Amino acid sequence: MTSYGLLFYVLAAVTVAATAVAITRRNMVHAVVYLIVSFFGTAMIFYYFGAPLLAALEVIIYAGAIMVLFLFVVMMVKVDVPGEVMLPARQWIPAAVFGLIYLVVAFLMIFETRGTEAPLNLFSASPRDFALYVLQNHWFSIEVISLLLLLALIGALQLGKSRARPGTGDEI
């Protein structure tokens, strides 16, 4: 275990802790800001695993665009959270037990699979190599994704344009 290998555990601990704090906040603005911290940690993990372009995209798209979209929605809409009620214990305890069993089984399977215990080698895909690979082998998927983004734009515009107010009679 080199000191460079130790960095992964620091990043992983910060990411998990920030996510855990984020999903338990009552205030949604706090949750979103903690999640931005978590996504920065993820971006650094991507860089650590040899994906510098994806690390940049993670910061730009996830931590930048998506989370700012969440912040806009949270700030635009006046939220008066009356205090979420936790489900009664007899409902969430079975769910938690089943989830824990699945998690433990997944851990065991990960450790039992051959090849997962070998340390990863350092390797870095430069943005140039990565872009060439993607555009040479997956150019059609890129076109499909661009079409998907266009459809999302149209759908969001259409949904945002409708002026439905409850009780005014012009509802659909």
Added chain:
Amino acid sequence: MIVPLSHALILAAILFGLGVFCAVARRNLIMIVLGIEIMLNSASIAFVAAALRWQNLEGQTFVLFILAVAATEVSVGLAIIVYAFKRTGSFDPGNYSMLK
């Protein structure tokens, strides 16, 4: 020579579990969508780690597509949430019962 693949997979599994908890236990549509984001993100970590393990760029390519799908899903999802909020005045999915 850095960490083994299993530790990266375990990190992804823990993050996925947190995302599932957020999506299932919170009664707020915005937090549910956040939980889905966390799950997609953990899948991305697993893909990048696998790309490093097999020294193959296919995994990183998949993360690129996950990013695009996540952006799409969030934009349309939040538009639907704002629309539903305008109709009902609430983020609680339990209040969306106008079809009854």
